[in-house]
Amino acid sequence: MDPVLDLIRDKTLTYRQKLSALARAGEDRAAPLSIPPAVQALREAGVVCDLHEGPAPYRPRYVLPDYAAYLERGSAFLRVEPPRDLLEAVFALLALYRHVPSITGYPVWLGDLDGLLEPFVLRDPAALGLGGELAPAAEQALRLFLEQIDRDNPDSFCHADLGPASTAVGRAVLRHQAKAGRAVPNLSLRYDPGLTPDSFAEAAAACALDAAKPSFANHRLFQAEFEALGLAPYAIASCYNGLPVGGGSCTLVRLNLAALAARALGPAAGPVDEAALAAFLSGPLAEAVQATLSYIDERVRFLVEESGFFESSFLAAEGLVSLGRFTAMFGLVGLAECANALAGEGARGSAGRFGRGGPADALGLRVLAEIDRLVAAHRIPGLSAAGGRCLLHAQVGIDTDRGVSPGVRVPIGEEPPLHEHLLCSAPFQAPFVAGSGDVFAFEPTARANPGQIVDAVKGFFASGGRYFSCYAADSDLVRVTGYLVKRSEVERLRQGEAVANGATALGMGAMDNLGVLDRARR
Amino acid sequence: MSGAGRGPGGFPHGDPGEGPPGGSHVVGPRGGPTGGLGGDLGEARPLGLLARILPFSAVDGPGNRAVFFLQGCDFDCAYCHNPETRAPCSGCGACLPACPAGALSPAGGGSGAGALAFSRGAPGEAAAGRGDPRGGAQGAPPAWDRGRCRDCGACAAACPHGSSPRARLLSAEDALADIERFRPFLRGITVSGGECTLQPAFLASLLEAARARGLPGLVDTNGGRPLAAFPRVLRAAEGFMLDVKAWNPAEHLALAGADNGPVLENLRLLSGSGALFEVRTVLALRAGASAAGEGRGVGAASEDDPAAWAFDLEETVRETAAVLRAARSRARYRLIRYRPFGVRPDRAAALREPGEALAARLAALAREAGAAEVLVS
Numbered sequence: 001m002d003p004v005l006d007l008i009r010d011k012t013l014t015y016r017q018k019l020s021a022l023a024r025a026g027e028d029r030a031a032p033l034s035i036p037p038a039v040q041a042l043r044e045a046g047v048v049c050d051l052h053e054g055p056a057p058y059r060p061r062y063v064l065p066d067y068a069a070y071l072e073r074g075s076a077f078l079r080v081e082p083p084r085d086l087l088e089a090v091f092a093l094l095a096l097y098r099h100v101p102s103i104t105g106y107p108v109w110l111g112d113l114d115g116l117l118e119p120f121v122l123r124d125p126a127a128l129g130l131g132g133e134l135a136p137a138a139e140q141a142l143r144l145f146l147e148q149i150d151r152d153n154p155d156s157f158c159h160a161d162l163g164p165a166s167t168a169v170g171r172a173v174l175r176h177q178a179k180a181g182r183a184v185p186n187l188s189l190r191y192d193p194g195l196t197p198d199s200f201a202e203a204a205a206a207c208a209l210d211a212a213k214p215s216f217a218n219h220r221l222f223q224a225e226f227e228a229l230g231l232a233p234y235a236i237a238s239c240y241n242g243l244p245v246g247g248g249s250c251t252l253v254r255l256n257l258a259a260l261a262a263r264a265l266g267p268a269a270g271p272v273d274e275a276a277l278a279a280f281l282s283g284p285l286a287e288a289v290q291a292t293l294s295y296i297d298e299r300v301r302f303l304v305e306e307s308g309f310f311e312s313s314f315l316a317a318e319g320l321v322s323l324g325r326f327t328a329m330f331g332l333v334g335l336a337e338c339a340n341a342l343a344g345e346g347a348r349g350s351a352g353r354f355g356r357g358g359p360a361d362a363l364g365l366r367v368l369a370e371i372d373r374l375v376a377a378h379r380i381p382g383l384s385a386a387g388g389r390c391l392l393h394a395q396v397g398i399d400t401d402r403g404v405s406p407g408v409r410v411p412i413g414e415e416p417p418l419h420e421h422l423l424c425s426a427p428f429q430a431p432f433v434a435g436s437g438d439v440f441a442f443e444p445t446a447r448a449n450p451g452q453i454v455d456a457v458k459g460f461f462a463s464g465g466r467y468f469s470c471y472a473a474d475s476d477l478v479r480v481t482g483y484l485v486k487r488s489e490v491e492r493l494r495q496g497e498a499v500a501n502g503a504t505a506l507g508m509g510a511m512d513n514l515g516v517l518d519r520a521r522r
Numbered sequence: 523m524s525g526a527g528r529g530p531g532g533f534p535h536g537d538p539g540e541g542p543p544g545g546s547h548v549v550g551p552r553g554g555p556t557g558g559l560g561g562d563l564g565e566a567r568p569l570g571l572l573a574r575i576l577p578f579s580a581v582d583g584p585g586n587r588a589v590f591f592l593q594g595c596d597f598d599c600a601y602c603h604n605p606e607t608r609a610p611c612s613g614c615g616a617c618l619p620a621c622p623a624g625a626l627s628p629a630g631g632g633s634g635a636g637a638l639a640f641s642r643g644a645p646g647e648a649a650a651g652r653g654d655p656r657g658g659a660q661g662a663p664p665a666w667d668r669g670r671c672r673d674c675g676a677c678a679a680a681c682p683h684g685s686s687p688r689a690r691l692l693s694a695e696d697a698l699a700d701i702e703r704f705r706p707f708l709r710g711i712t713v714s715g716g717e718c719t720l721q722p723a724f725l726a727s728l729l730e731a732a733r734a735r736g737l738p739g740l741v742d743t744n745g746g747r748p749l750a751a752f753p754r755v756l757r758a759a760e761g762f763m764l765d766v767k768a769w770n771p772a773e774h775l776a777l778a779g780a781d782n783g784p785v786l787e788n789l790r791l792l793s794g795s796g797a798l799f800e801v802r803t804v805l806a807l808r809a810g811a812s813a814a815g816e817g818r819g820v821g822a823a824s825e826d827d828p829a830a831w832a833f834d835l836e837e838t839v840r841e842t843a844a845v846l847r848a849a850r851s852r853a854r855y856r857l858i859r860y861r862p863f864g865v866r867p868d869r870a871a872a873l874r875e876p877g878e879a880l881a882a883r884l885a886a887l888a889r890e891a892g893a894a895e896v897l898v899s
């Protein structure tokens with residue numbers, strides 16, 4: 001069988017999905033990267049993985065255009081004049097979204113919608129109605145804009161941001177999203193207890209119970225980190241990736257700690273002693289980290305030096321992105337399994353397992369600290385953002401992962417009560433400047449008290465937590481790992497129907513392999 | 523206020539009522555019983571008998587709250603869903619063989635330790651009614667090993683007195699220490715029961731100490747004692763949640779075993795002062811009436827028949843809402859459909875759950891009668 005013909009004949013793929021898959025099949029015929037045998041061996045063992053990025057990087061994985069500059073200046077390349085009102089602004093944005101590259105072909109970041117659009121509302125006396133909310137015509141323009149985003153970009157990794165302040169646009173986005181039942185855009189509220197009013201945060205929490213979005217991002221934490229790196233302003237893109245606006249990330253390569261531990265430690269044979277732990281950290285772990293870093297370096301080298309992206313893209317020519325604001329992401333996955341293996345914790349239900357504040361957690365923090373140290377010491381040749389540092393990212397997994405928990409999360413089925421869970425997981429989210437997050441399913445009765453979610457978020461962020469997602473257990477929209485799918489669409493795909501959103505297939509795999517629908521109800 | 527309690531439940535509480543710390547009902551800074559016997563009192567603190575501390579609740583007021591359930595209640599409600607919090611432990615030992623985890627042992631000889639030691643170590647003083655809100659006339663409770671406890675509830679189920687051997691005697695500081703880890707996640711505390719106003723000195727002390735930690739406190743009360751008598755509690759509380767179980771005094775007596783005069787007095791006091799956060803009525807039907815109306819298509823109709831009601835639902839809802847309107851209270855009125863979970867089987871046999879339609883009709887009545895916000899749960 002010819003895999004290209006298989007794609008062409010596949011009845012569960014839409015035209016756009018086939019086009020994208022066929023482009024990838026073409027890219028797969030190229031092999032321009034220089035990969036040392038030791039790195040290749042770890043790739044083949046599933047320890048190091050580029051998450052379907054393709055063998056010949058011809059665009060950065062995550063591109064976050066400076067939409068504010070675009071709205072101010074327009075684009076000569078696209079022949080877009082600077083918009084003068086809300087309607088022109090949303091059309092201008094829709095025009096640019098189609099030209100933002102990514103791995104999926106759809107933009108991973110749509111902008112901070114309220115920050116971008118609120119100025120057009122404030123400067124137009126007719127755009128605001130009574131009570132400071134959008135007037136009907138403005139609300140309609142925003143509604144059509146959001147629906148067009150979903151139709152044009154059937155991809156759950158298209159992410160928009162709100163906040164931290166409450167705005168008429170932000171409130172209208174929440175009103176719309178709570179009822180729209182659409183997976184796209186994925187949404188984050190950049191939450192700062194000093195800047196975000198409780199009423200806005202509660203509206204976001206209520207919306208999240210119905211629509212599984214927005215998630216809450218710890219704005220103070222992200223802001224301080226990106227300022228310290230000289231990369232402010234930041235945005236949340238794709239799943240929950242904290243990245244610089246006007247740049248992004250060239251690549252994301254992940255280290256699978258579950259696979260590494262299985263390979264290095266074999267079947268669980270009791271807890272490691274200090275010497276064995278030191279041997280693991282300085283031996284297999286350090287080697288795998290270095291292999292991941294060298295693979296990242298090579299992917300960045302090809303993209304920057306050979307692909308011609310930064311020389312040919314109008315985004316770069318018009319200053320909407322600049323190479324100086326592109327970093328690279330070091331992902332990791334399966335810390336829970338690695339920590340349990342080191343702690344000699346084989347069976348579920350033991351108090352010593354990861355997520356209970358016990359020995360496995362302590363070992364997990366040691367592993368994490370060592371990775372953080374090694375990655376922070378590395379400099380990527382050819383990148384100046386953050387001095388060439390790679391940013392850590394808690395990767396959520398891919399649809400084919402089995403027995404590998406996303407990032408640093410507690411495995412589904414072993415979650416402690418909410419308050420313990422949040423306290424235990426906060427320190428694990430801390431090192432991940434480029435994003436880490438956890439997802440919580442709430443009882444449908446939580447709708448009677450969305451303030452409880454805001455309180456949980458406040459406590460989590462005050463404890464050092466970074467990112468919090470939730471939904472009500474009876475919602476059709478479900479956050480799989482970092483992205484959203486509609487349960488009803490998964491069922492249609494299971495019946496062999498084509499569905500527009502490519503993430504639905506990923507979600508189906510993750511539901512089967514990770515037990516996403518079995519999350520503890522809070 | 524000291525001595526045996528009031529009401530048909532006969533809850534003998536030793537809390538002498540409000541007043542400055544000291545007197546006959548305090549412990550020293552190390553938590554040892556002083557019982558007013560002199561010695562180095564330092565900053566003396568009243569003790570409370572607590573059935574349970576829940577560090578994280580989303581259903582006891584707005585946001586996330588820690589909930590302190592105080593042991594002992596002077597009402598005996600037919601639909602009580604935590605009947606093990608009504609009475610103090612008599613020390614009879616009936617729960618000892620019921621525990622499947624070996625977490626209970628006879629008083630004085632067991633493995634109970636830590637916070638329990640001071641309350642269990644001096645049964646003589648407890649029996650004398652000093653230093654222990656359980657009051658006199660009873661033996662010491664069994665020792666309870668928290669580490670072994672599986673929280674299965676077998677002890678409470680085996681208790682013939684509506685109690686539990688797991689109640690703990692704590693100062694406000696010790697009680698708050700239990701939730702300290704979770705403080706960043708909390709909007710406040712809620713003090714519930716049992717009936718928390720039966721231990722007014724401890725209640726005031728807990729509310730004051732919590733507020734000093736940035737945790738305002740809601741008081742969840744049956745309203746059986748006039749709150750005007752507890753100015754410290756009124757000052758220290760962020761707000762009150764009050765049950766109006768029935769409007770008609772005779773029906774209230776039959777349903778809850780207590781007079782509702784003080785309840786309605788409290789309703790007027792709190793709604794007038796703006797301190798009322800929520801008022802609740804549990805909507806329940808009589809089981810007997812259901813049997814009569816169980817024919818096809820008759821069930822729905824029978825629910826609207828006042829003869830099917832455990833008390834006059836319409837009168838209670840309408841009159842309660844009218845008090846809120848008269849006081850221009852913004853308190854929300856929550857109508858709770860009776861559910862049998864946790865209710866003593868003999869009592870549950872006499873009650874029936876009302877349908878959604880009846881609850882919705884009563885909610886509309888409450889709104890019409892002037893309640894600012896009505897919730898059905």
